[in-house]
Amino acid sequence: MDHNLSAELRELRRTVEEFAHDVIAPKIGEYYERHEFPYEIVREMGRMGLFGLPFPEEYGGMGGDYLALGIALEELARVDSSVAITLEAGVSLGAMPIHCYGTEAQKREWLPRLCAGEVLGAFGLTEPDGGSDAGATRTTARLDESTNEWVINGTKCFITNSGTDITGLVTVTAVTGRTADGKPRISSIIVPSGTPGFTVAAPYSKVGWNASDTRELSFSDVRVPAENLLGKEGRGYAQFLRILDEGRIAISALATGLAQGCVDESVRYAKERHAFGRPIGANQAIQFKIADMEMKAHTARLAWRDAASRLVAGEPFKKEAALAKLYSSTVAVDNARDATQIHGGYGFMNEYPVARMWRDSKILEIGEGTSEVQRMLIARELGLAS
Numbered sequence: 001m002d003h004n005l006s007a008e009l010r011e012l013r014r015t016v017e018e019f020a021h022d023v024i025a026p027k028i029g030e031y032y033e034r035h036e037f038p039y040e041i042v043r044e045m046g047r048m049g050l051f052g053l054p055f056p057e058e059y060g061g062m063g064g065d066y067l068a069l070g071i072a073l074e075e076l077a078r079v080d081s082s083v084a085i086t087l088e089a090g091v092s093l094g095a096m097p098i099h100c101y102g103t104e105a106q107k108r109e110w111l112p113r114l115c116a117g118e119v120l121g122a123f124g125l126t127e128p129d130g131g132s133d134a135g136a137t138r139t140t141a142r143l144d145e146s147t148n149e150w151v152i153n154g155t156k157c158f159i160t161n162s163g164t165d166i167t168g169l170v171t172v173t174a175v176t177g178r179t180a181d182g183k184p185r186i187s188s189i190i191v192p193s194g195t196p197g198f199t200v201a202a203p204y205s206k207v208g209w210n211a212s213d214t215r216e217l218s219f220s221d222v223r224v225p226a227e228n229l230l231g232k233e234g235r236g237y238a239q240f241l242r243i244l245d246e247g248r249i250a251i252s253a254l255a256t257g258l259a260q261g262c263v264d265e266s267v268r269y270a271k272e273r274h275a276f277g278r279p280i281g282a283n284q285a286i287q288f289k290i291a292d293m294e295m296k297a298h299t300a301r302l303a304w305r306d307a308a309s310r311l312v313a314g315e316p317f318k319k320e321a322a323l324a325k326l327y328s329s330t331v332a333v334d335n336a337r338d339a340t341q342i343h344g345g346y347g348f349m350n351e352y353p354v355a356r357m358w359r360d361s362k363i364l365e366i367g368e369g370t371s372e373v374q375r376m377l378i379a380r381e382l383g384l385a386s
């Protein structure tokens with residue numbers, strides 16, 4: 001599958017594969033059990049340049065693109081998804097909006113530290129009353145002309161990377177006015193961590209992604225300078241739709257990694273575990289299950305790489321990104337279920353990586369657009385608008 005990658009991308013894949021195997025695999029289970037954010041691993045990922053992969057060198061990035069990011073995410077998620085989602089959210093949701101829509105001053109202020117992984121960024125779109133219907137945002141931002149500041153009020157929920165010791169900013173979407181026909185004008189505004197009135201709740205207790213940081217955020221008369229507006233006033237909705245289209249490719253690469261990790265673990269276990277006097281992998285029932293798992297991981301990889309290649313080439317990629325996200329998250333859940341079955345009772349024990357993969361798989365059908373939302377997007381691209 002590497003045959004059509006450049007030598008640089010092949011090298012990147014090998015480097016991240018080694019890092020995941022040598023550094024993440026031995027430690028991550030304990031972080032996960034303790035529900036602890038793995039600062040040490042994230043710092044190392046920063047040193048490797050992973051947080052800067054798709055950004056220009058002039059801002060401290062590696063000068064790569066979404067294909068490079070996807071390759072790194074896939075290799076990380078083959079071993080662990082908490083670490084992979086920390087990178088995905090840090091890059092696609094934290095830094096990418098600033099790179100795509102920021103002023104030169106905003107880019108100079110934030111991107112070098114975000115690319116180095118010294119600071120994490122977060123993206124606050126989802127609210128307690130709705131995530132899929134993102135246009136229904138209730139958070140408001142009013143421009144106080146006497147001080148030239150935005151005054152933000154509202155609540156965001158389920159926000160990744162928003163409360164770590166190294167979180168530097170959250171970009172929040174907020175209603176900044178109404179159009180003549182009463183529709184909300186949504187804008188994106190950068191809120192630095194520690195701004196008075198900006199409260200970060202304790203981490204959620206989650207089913208999976210337990211070494212990743214997810215919080216509820218509240219904003220009570222939070223004041224930030226008018227120049228913290230990201231992009232144009234009223235363009236926030238269009239901006240985040242584009243950011244989410246790209247992010248789906250990254251999540252799809254992550255889901256593919258989890259699906260492949262389930263194959264890796266199952267092949268190993270099927271050779272080691274004996275029942276009825278022979279390895280369980282000698283049974284055709286187990287072999288066929290693993291063959292199907294490999295087929296699904298391989299096809300998911302083709303799907304995300306196709307969407308990423310289109311994005312990199314400047315071609316339309318909305319439908320392909322939704323297809324890739326829908327397919328790869330479905331097969332990640334399938335493979336996690338089958339890998340757990342192959343591991344028998346041990347698959348239900350948290351010390352086995354497949355147990356972690358099982359717990360981490362379900363969110364892939366929900367985050368950054370549910371499977372239903374992907375189907376809506378695909379149908380719309382096929383001209384089936386409701």
Ligand SMILES: Cc1cc2nc3c(=O)[nH]c(=O)nc-3n(C[C@H](O)[C@H](O)[C@H](O)COP(=O)(O)OP(=O)(O)OC[C@H]3O[C@@H](n4cnc5c(N)ncnc54)[C@H](O)[C@@H]3O)c2cc1C
Pocket residue numbers: 089093122123124125126129130131132133157158159160161206209214363366367368369370371372373
């Ligand atoms: C661990 C985690 C991390 C997250 N990180 C972030 C983050 O960093 N930033 C952020 O902004 N958000 C984040 N989210 C939020 C996530 O993107 C949302 O949970 C997701 O988009 C779904 O929104 P919701 O939970 O409000 O579900 P809802 O929108 O309430 O949907 C509930 C159900 O109804 C279905 N549904 C809704 N509308 C329709 C329809 N028209 N037709 C058919 N079915 C429909 C949905 O598919 C879903 O199954 C995170 C969530 C989790 C759990």
